[in-house]
Amino acid sequence: MPADEQDAAQPALTREALAQAALRVLERDGLAGLSMRKVAAEVGVKAASLYWHVRNKEELLDLLNDALMAGVEAPPRTGDWRVQLRGYCDRHRAHLLGRRDAAKVVAGRLAPGPNLLHLMEDQLDRLRGAGFSAADAAMVSYLLGAYVQGFVLQEQSPMAAAETTGTGRRAVADAAAERFRALPADEFPRLVAMADELTGPDLDARFAFGLERILDGLAALLPAERR
Amino acid sequence: MPADEQDAAQPALTREALAQAALRVLERDGLAGLSMRKVAAEVGVKAASLYWHVRNKEELLDLLNDALMAGVEAPPRTGDWRVQLRGYCDRHRAHLLGRRDAAKVVAGRLAPGPNLLHLMEDQLDRLRGAGFSAADAAMVSYLLGAYVQGFVLQEQSPMAAAETTGTGRRAVADAAAERFRALPADEFPRLVAMADELTGPDLDARFAFGLERILDGLAALLPAERR
DNA sequence: ACAGAGTCCCTAACGGCGTTAGGGACTCGT
DNA sequence: ACGAGTCCCTAACGCCGTTAGGGACTCTGT
Numbered sequence: 001m002p003a004d005e006q007d008a009a010q011p012a013l014t015r016e017a018l019a020q021a022a023l024r025v026l027e028r029d030g031l032a033g034l035s036m037r038k039v040a041a042e043v044g045v046k047a048a049s050l051y052w053h054v055r056n057k058e059e060l061l062d063l064l065n066d067a068l069m070a071g072v073e074a075p076p077r078t079g080d081w082r083v084q085l086r087g088y089c090d091r092h093r094a095h096l097l098g099r100r101d102a103a104k105v106v107a108g109r110l111a112p113g114p115n116l117l118h119l120m121e122d123q124l125d126r127l128r129g130a131g132f133s134a135a136d137a138a139m140v141s142y143l144l145g146a147y148v149q150g151f152v153l154q155e156q157s158p159m160a161a162a163e164t165t166g167t168g169r170r171a172v173a174d175a176a177a178e179r180f181r182a183l184p185a186d187e188f189p190r191l192v193a194m195a196d197e198l199t200g201p202d203l204d205a206r207f208a209f210g211l212e213r214i215l216d217g218l219a220a221l222l223p224a225e226r227r
Numbered sequence: 228m229p230a231d232e233q234d235a236a237q238p239a240l241t242r243e244a245l246a247q248a249a250l251r252v253l254e255r256d257g258l259a260g261l262s263m264r265k266v267a268a269e270v271g272v273k274a275a276s277l278y279w280h281v282r283n284k285e286e287l288l289d290l291l292n293d294a295l296m297a298g299v300e301a302p303p304r305t306g307d308w309r310v311q312l313r314g315y316c317d318r319h320r321a322h323l324l325g326r327r328d329a330a331k332v333v334a335g336r337l338a339p340g341p342n343l344l345h346l347m348e349d350q351l352d353r354l355r356g357a358g359f360s361a362a363d364a365a366m367v368s369y370l371l372g373a374y375v376q377g378f379v380l381q382e383q384s385p386m387a388a389a390e391t392t393g394t395g396r397r398a399v400a401d402a403a404a405e406r407f408r409a410l411p412a413d414e415f416p417r418l419v420a421m422a423d424e425l426t427g428p429d430l431d432a433r434f435a436f437g438l439e440r441i442l443d444g445l446a447a448l449l450p451a452e453r454r
Numbered sequence: 455a456c457a458g459a460g461t462c463c464c465t466a467a468c469g470g471c472g473t474t475a476g477g478g479a480c481t482c483g484t
Numbered sequence: 485a486c487g488a489g490t491c492c493c494t495a496a497c498g499c500c501g502t503t504a505g506g507g508a509c510t511c512t513g514t
Contacts, residue, residue, distance in 0.1 A: 036499060049463050057501065091487080104335050106386045111406075119414060124417040140425035142381075143437035147370075151378020154369075157335045179338075188344060190351040191464080197365040210370035213444030220443050240491080257480060275473080276492050284472065 011045055015053055019067040023062055023099075031101040036060070040131045046077060061105065066113025068102050069096070074122050080227065081130030082215050088144055089148050089211055096152045103152040132218075140218060155203050173199045237412060242269055242280055246294040250326075251421050257387065264288070293340025295329050298322070301349050307454065308357030308414065309442050315350055316375050316438055323379045323400055328387065329377040359445075360452040374441060382430050385435040 021042035025034050036057055037047040054060045069189045072095045075087025089093060096102040112120065127137035179187075180195035191198070201209075219227055229297070248269035252261050258328035263284055264274040289290045299322045302314025302419060323329040339347065354364035389399045406417075428436075446454055 036373065036502085043463095045294065046464065047500095048320065048465085048504095051502075053463060055500075107334055107380055108331050109388075110381075110384045110388060113336075117410070117418065121376045121415045121418050124421060134421050135428070138421055139428070139433055139436045141425075141439060142433055143374075146377035146381060146437065147374050148377070149368070149380065150373035153376065153380070154335055154337075154373060157337045161337060173428045174390075184345070191348050194351060194361050194365055198368075200363070200364070206366055206369055209366045210373065213370060213448070214441055214445070216447050217440030217442070217444035221440070222348045263473085264471075272491095274471095275494080278473075279491060300484095306491065 005120065006160055008142065013045060013049075013053065017043060018050065018053055018060060019063040024066050026064065026105070027100050031104050053176045060135075062111060062113065065106055066115050068096075068099055068105060069113060069115035069119070072115070072119060074119065076125070081126065082219070084126055085114040085123075085215060085218075086211060088119075089144055092119075092148045093152055095205060096148070097156065101156070103149065106149065116170045131222050136221055140221075143214065147210060151207055153212065155207075177218070207213060237305065240272060240276075240280065241269035242290055244270060245277065245280055245287060246290040249291040250294050253332070254327050258331050275331065289336065289338060290338065292333055292336045293342050295326055295332060296340060297347060299342075301346065302354070308353065309446070309454070311353055312350075312355075312371065312442060312445075313438060315346075316371055318345075320434060322377055323375070324386075325403075328383070330344070330376065330383045333376065336381060358449050363448055367448075370441065374437060378434055378437065382434075420438050 018039065022034065022039050025038050025042055030037065033045075036050055037058065040047040040050050054063070072091055075084055075091060077084065096106065104105050107194070108205055123141055123144075124137050127135065127140055132140060167175075177195045177199040183192055185192045211216055246265065249266050249320065252265050252269055256265065263277055266382075267274040267277050277287070281290070299318055300446050302311055302318060304311065308442075311363065323333065350368055354367055355361065359367060384405075386396065387394055387400045394402075404422045404426040407418050407425055410419055412419045
């Protein structure tokens with residue numbers, strides 16, 4: 001009878017709104033704490049109502065997956081292919097890192113959403129423009145995606161642990177180094193000796209290192225005059 | 228009163244046995260279907276009893292994580308660093324691919340188990356022997372791990388879907404190509420045009436392609452006489 | 455104006471989940 | 485003989501994803 005908040009005429013609960021709500025719950029409670037009931041509460045509705053808009057929790061996670069990829073702006077179209085590809089990977093990584101558990105959400109999901117499709121389209125276009133063949137460009141895109149995803153996945157778990165335990169990222173790295181040093185030196189001589197190198201350089205540097213190696217490898221695919 | 232199966236004297240339920248049981252449940256029901264209750268049933272015990280041997284489900288997953296890494300034999304120490312590194316990555320990937328949902332289990336787990344530590348130790352040893360500096364070797368190990376993990380993660384999800392729907396891997400790839408072709412050609416010209424290249428070559432070839440690019444990039448780190 | 459279809463949310467309940475509390479049976483050192 | 489320790493149990497907690505069925509509302513055709 002009361003006019004309530006909305007007039008209850010139009011939907012007021014779209015799939016887009018669900019994705020945004022899921023995003024907020026994810027940020028607050030993490031992936032493990034993301035339940036249909038909480039997402040429903042976030043939009044002011046009971047859990048069963050979600051099933052009108054979404055077949056499954058799985059489908060809601062697909063929506064969330066695409067929502068997570070929204071807002072990654074493509075790097076400027078200036079500079080050679082190397083700096084553009086580097087820009088892509090850096091932004092991709094930064095974007096995943098910025099949202100809690102983002103890598104885990106994206107991890108096992110096969111169907112790319114519209115947002116990711118647009119990024120792929122743009123990236124493939126630049127690769128073709130740089131002189132890569134169609135077959136090579138497709139593989140390169142796949143390679144870079146696998147690297148970024150795999151890297152952030154390993155990188156983001158300790159961050160989650162650090163948030164949970166209240167310790168900082170530095171402390172987590174130190175603890176990891178300590179674990180390596182504590183191993184039996186006769187069984188793991190290299191791990192013990194290289195404890196600092198294994199945990200030392202910050203993750204930005206490690207990511208950049210791997211990326212530069214990959215880019216070096218890609219350069220060899222191009223005719224010499226295009227680098 | 229009856230003698231039962233064992234004489235109930237010694238444990239008969241070790242953490243190792245739990246890990247093996249979890250492995251069997253994982254193979255049968257997948258990661259989503261792996262519950263404390265099922266693992267308990269697998270060892271002939273009720274769920275609550277597991278908490279005597281294990282703090283959490285999380286800790287059980289750590290055990291499972293290490294059990295998954297058991298049995299990856301290191302490649303022979305013949306040939307140059309390239310073939311040895313390639314051997315490592317191929318075996319790592321093959322091993323993950325062979326066990327259902329293995330990539331997802333390993334995915335967000337930070338603490339490497341003893342089995343993985345041994346592999347790292349051996350791999351680092353070979354890298355140092357090949358002429359990589361300690362800092363470079365550590366980064367290379369990290370890079371290769373991220374690539375393999377990221378690749379298999381993307382690769383294994385469609386396989387799971389294929390098992391679920393009963394269709395083969397070939398059909399899944401064809402369906403993916405069809406999805407690309409069905410996109411609006413004015414918005415995604417490259418994706419539409421490159422549908423075949425994006426989904427065409429089999430995953431073995433795609434993995435090998437990325438790996439060779441990475442190895443090419445790594446070669447540049449070494450002084451010319453060591454390749 | 456009224457019937458029907460369609461939309462969107464509800465309550466109630468299902469079986470399953472991780473986890474905890476508390477207890478019972480058994481083995482051992484003293 | 486006894487207490488400590490080990491290893492499993494039953495019972496229950498609150499949460500989860502999902503389904504069935506229904507109620508209120510708006511649109512449409514006649």
